[in-house]
Amino acid sequence: MSRAQSRLREQTTLAASAQRVWAMVLRYWYVIRSSWPRTAELIYWPLVQMLMWGFLQSYLAQTSSFAAKAAGLFIGAVLLWDILVRSQLGFAVAFLEEIWSRNLGHLMMSPLRPSELITALIAVSLIKLLVAMVPVAVMAYLFFGFNVLSLGFAFAAFFANLIIMSWSLGLISTGVVMRWGLGAENFAWLIVFVFLPLCCVYYPVATLPGWLQPVALALPPTYVFEGLRAIVLDGTFLASYMLAALALNVIYFAIGYAAFSYLLHSARVNGTLVQMGE
Amino acid sequence: MQKLTPASHASSHPPAEVRDLRKVYRDVTAVDGVSFTLGHGSITALLGGNGAGKTTTIAMLMGLVIPTSGQARVFGADMARARHTVLHRMNFESPYVDVPMRLTVRQNLEIFARLYGVRELSGTIAAIADDLKLTDLLDRQYGKLSAGQKTRVSLAKALLNQPELLLLDEPTASLDPDTADWVRSKLERYCLERGATVVLASHNMAEVERLADRVIMLEKGRIIADETPTELIQRFGRDTLEEVFLAIARRGAKAAEMGS
Numbered sequence: 177m178s179r180a181q182s183r184l185r186e187q188t189t190l191a192a193s194a195q196r197v198w199a200m201v202l203r204y205w206y207v208i209r210s211s212w213p214r215t216a217e218l219i220y221w222p223l224v225q226m227l228m229w230g231f232l233q234s235y236l237a238q239t240s241s242f243a244a245k246a247a248g249l250f251i252g253a254v255l256l257w258d259i260l261v262r263s264q265l266g267f268a269v270a271f272l273e274e275i276w277s278r279n280l281g282h283l284m285m286s287p288l289r290p291s292e293l294i295t296a297l298i299a300v301s302l303i304k305l306l307v308a309m310v311p312v313a314v315m316a317y318l319f320f321g322f323n324v325l326s327l328g329f330a331f332a333a334f335f336a337n338l339i340i341m342s343w344s345l346g347l348i349s350t351g352v353v354m355r356w357g358l359g360a361e362n363f364a365w366l367i368v369f370v371f372l373p374l375c376c377v378y379y380p381v382a383t384l385p386g387w388l389q390p391v392a393l394a395l396p397p398t399y400v401f402e403g404l405r406a407i408v409l410d411g412t413f414l415a416s417y418m419l420a421a422l423a424l425n426v427i428y429f430a431i432g433y434a435a436f437s438y439l440l441h442s443a444r445v446n447g448t449l450v451q452m453g454e
Numbered sequence: 455m456q457k458l459t460p461a462s463h464a465s466s467h468p469p470a471e472v473r474d475l476r477k478v479y480r481d482v483t484a485v486d487g488v489s490f491t492l493g494h495g496s497i498t499a500l501l502g503g504n505g506a507g508k509t510t511t512i513a514m515l516m517g518l519v520i521p522t523s524g525q526a527r528v529f530g531a532d533m534a535r536a537r538h539t540v541l542h543r544m545n546f547e548s549p550y551v552d553v554p555m556r557l558t559v560r561q562n563l564e565i566f567a568r569l570y571g572v573r574e575l576s577g578t579i580a581a582i583a584d585d586l587k588l589t590d591l592l593d594r595q596y597g598k599l600s601a602g603q604k605t606r607v608s609l610a611k612a613l614l615n616q617p618e619l620l621l622l623d624e625p626t627a628s629l630d631p632d633t634a635d636w637v638r639s640k641l642e643r644y645c646l647e648r649g650a651t652v653v654l655a656s657h658n659m660a661e662v663e664r665l666a667d668r669v670i671m672l673e674k675g676r677i678i679a680d681e682t683p684t685e686l687i688q689r690f691g692r693d694t695l696e697e698v699f700l701a702i703a704r705r706g707a708k709a710a711e712m713g714s
Contacts, residue, residue, distance in 0.1 A: 178466070180466060180529065180543065183542060183543065184539055184540075184542070186571060187542045187571055192571050195568050195571060196568065196569050196571075198568065199564075199565045199566075199568030199569045200565075200569075202561075202564070202565060202568070203554065203557070203561075203565045206554075206556075206557050206561045206565075207554065207556055207557070210556045210557065210595075211556065273554070277552055277553070277554045277555050277556075278550075278551055278552040279551070279552060279553055279554050281518065281546070281548075281551040282546070282551055282553060282566070282611070283569075284516075284518055285516045285517070285518060285541060285544075285545075285546050286541060286566065286569040286570060287538065287541045287542045287569060287570060287571065288569050289538055441520075444517075444518060444519055444520045444534075445519075445520045446479070447477075447479060447484075447510070447513065447519045449513075449518045449519070450509065450510075450513045450518050450519060
């Protein structure tokens, strides 16, 4: 076997692939670690949201029997919503770091494969999510007595369905930025918010007009928020809802991956990878 | 010093081979039917004014841009389709592409060493830092370095995996003459010691005369000259490559004026 063949063989092993993913996770971890304002920024907005909805719920509980009965509904919804938002932003912003630092060219011509970059972005979105949400969840318990872990297995199902959806959105948004450059940066920041009214975060699907309900039911997070209401209001875990969300998530993730691959190819055809950051 | 030509090169594919390469962006033809083959251990300069097609050609050699037609092959691999089979054997340096600013030099080198599958990370980083006078800068943030220091870091990144093919896009742009000379010496020594093949895009004609054994001159995406620097200077009856470059550029401008 020639030296070139042996080097190629080394590069294609699973260990080599894991090494490249680890390199990228380290790269993003070093960025998080290098700046305390960035870490504080991760926690800031979820904390503000949780406090606002928590106090609103406390106020409503004094004036409305429904709100008193539904203790934890708003705080639970805001925590779950923030899982979707923070995870998608964690994914997309990690990718944007490469464009802001004009490093994308180096990465794209290194042996790093697109699937490895995606795996690293997924890992980083999880790390950022934990950094942001663990302190906020602890404060939700301390301030308002809402323990997200008391949801038990349901919380694990909610969490899994929300983060898979966030990765699908992350794949599409980073693909769009890769294809159209920083002009499309706002898309990466804003894409998730279109789901806020559609996924019925704070109200049941039945509240939506009839024509909009099928749209809501085609989105995995809708089942999560319906599931949260069922468990908080009735103490019922809707397993079928979680399975429906999972099935939809498989489809959305496949669409996200296909969109990312197509947009990367399109960026190579249109030459946007070499102009990135300029 | 004699250039090294590793034994494995003898029967292998050429480091880079470009055939009828063409790239059209909507109504702009950036590269128009370019063909060349690079020999092992050669240093080839791609010259031309702004918009001549140098960067697009290099981008197609790296697989970052897919040609409209034709092929760019590196070590036999079609860079539009199979670039991941050879990317670990090549590297790239340009002052226009940075490494992450917030990371220290050591962190940056560690990340790229891992990406390129470099063994003995700490030893390799220490050795290359020592060679490129970066040891004292290893724990400083890349973004806080001077232009010359950044270029040395960029060069260290480009040499980490001991590439057999090195693509350099204006490697000494914006450097003071002393630092630029130092960088050229390092590149010369690397090529001599490793037998590496280099593609160099540069506007610095003195640099090209010193480093390159072949010059491919591009104009409007086409090759208008492909010979050694000495042959090119003789053919145009000039004293330096800079004079040749100016003569060609002004001829082009005059033709364009008459055409309009």
